[in-house]
Amino acid sequence: MQVRLLAASRLDIDRHVELLRSAFGQSAWATQIGDTFTPEFYRWKYFSPAGEAVIASLSGEEGLVASVSAFPTRLHTPSGEQRGWQIGDIATVSSARRRGLYRKCLDALVERLGCDIMVCFPNALSRNGIEACGFGVAAEVRTFIHPLIGPGRSAPPDHANWDSLESCHFGEPARAGGYSFVRDREFLRWRYRDNPACAYELASRQGAYCVSRPFVAFGRRVNVVMEVGASNDRILRHLMCDVERTAAKQERVANFVMTSRPMPWRMRMRYLPVPHWLLPKRQLLLVRMPGGHPLQGNWDVQIGDWDGL
Incomplete structure (x- = not known):
């Protein structure tokens, strides 16, 4: 053949x-x-x-x-x-x-x-x-969970309109000397707004953005953060609280964040790591450099960089 x-x-x-x-x-x-x-x-x-x-x-x-x-x-x-x-x-x-x-x-x-x-x-x-063709493990997308027990006292914000991406900050491309996927307004609108099979939700605050979607995990309805971008950790923390309140109001029992990049310490205090053996699939990024040369640098990856969700 x-x-x-x-x-x-x-x-x-x-x-x-x-x-x-x-x-x-x-x-x-x-x-x-x-x-x-x-x-x-x-x-x-x-x-x-x-x-x-x-x-x-x-x-x-x-x-x-x-x-x-x-x-x-x-x-x-x-x-x-x-x-x-x-x-x-x-x-x-x-x-x-x-x-x-x-x-x-x-x-x-x-x-x-x-x-x-x-x-x-x-x-x-x-x-x-894949590895036999010259690909090597470059990063692991780790999974973190924050249980949701209610929307809290303050009302969650309305979902942002996709036009709000015009004012969003897309953050640093990657850690110094590292690699990451390019994310811009055109790509995000295609990837999430125009997807004909899946519905995604956009939240924004002070130029930060977060794309998430409902999902069924372990038989329960949860919220999965696909990707997030913010100019600093403080705005990111407040935006994630917005997302959590919205998800809790919609009766989702947990918020999942899946990333290879180190989480800000204030978020690490609230999010528990999920062992990979509890998950249906271990999310490893394998990379083949041009010409099959050795891997270099760190790779910053979020689950939205993979089209499986």
């Missing part, structure tokens, strides 16, 4: 979605991600402000059997902003597994795109194959 590389604009979206539905339909997250298995969702996902996705796929006698996608992204690096590629949608139909097919697709993408930085948030099944 020969790997076929296609730009998203040339992809047969309907066949591609059928492959993903077949590959992931029996996963533990099937009920949570089922709304994304639509052509509309992938027409949105594969055409971001950073550019057009590239998809590698393999077909057999039974049709499309394996596929891996690369989405363009923009990265802050010590030498300035650069283009990168995020690997995702790693899919193989059950009848064709354990034959190394997704590795062939990934190898083709690395050969085509490996002159740029490549990143991936793999699951346990795909991690070994």
Whole structure:
């Protein structure tokens, strides 16, 4: 079988979605991600402000059997902003597994795109194959939880309008000498406001912003912070209190923050770390530097940098 590389604009979206539905339909997250298995969702996902996705796929006698996608992204690096590629949608139909097919697709993408930085948030099944292609662990997105017991005395703020991003502060790109994903108004509107499958909520205060969404974890309705940006820790703390009061009013029992960056100490006092073995998936960021060179610097990552939620 020969790997076929296609730009998203040339992809047969309907066949591609059928492959993903077949590959992931029996996963533990099937009920949570089922709304994304639509052509509309992938027409949105594969055409971001950073550019057009590239998809590698393999077909057999039974049709499309394996596929891996690369989405363009923009990265802050010590030498300035650069283009990168995020690997995702790693899919193989059950009848064709354990034959190394997704590795062939990934190898083709690395050969085509490996002159740029490549990143991936793999699951346990795909991690070994990703590492064999020159990716190394760059960061772990740790999970923290704050129980919510009520909205408190002060009324929670109304949700902000997405137009309020015009006045928002997007913070420092990354720690000195480090790497992070570029976040700006155009990208955030595409990533969250325009998402056809998931509904997100925006809160803002004094130029700070926080994007979150409701989620079901451990059988209970919770709030998940996708990403947050603030000019200083004091404003960040007050904004998070706003988000917590709003979530409690909506009868969500806990607020989750998922980040690789150290939390401000006043937040660390209120948020408990969740051991990774209690979570369905350990969120590790794997990175392949251009040409397969060794990893350098720190990576600052929030859960919104991965499209799984």
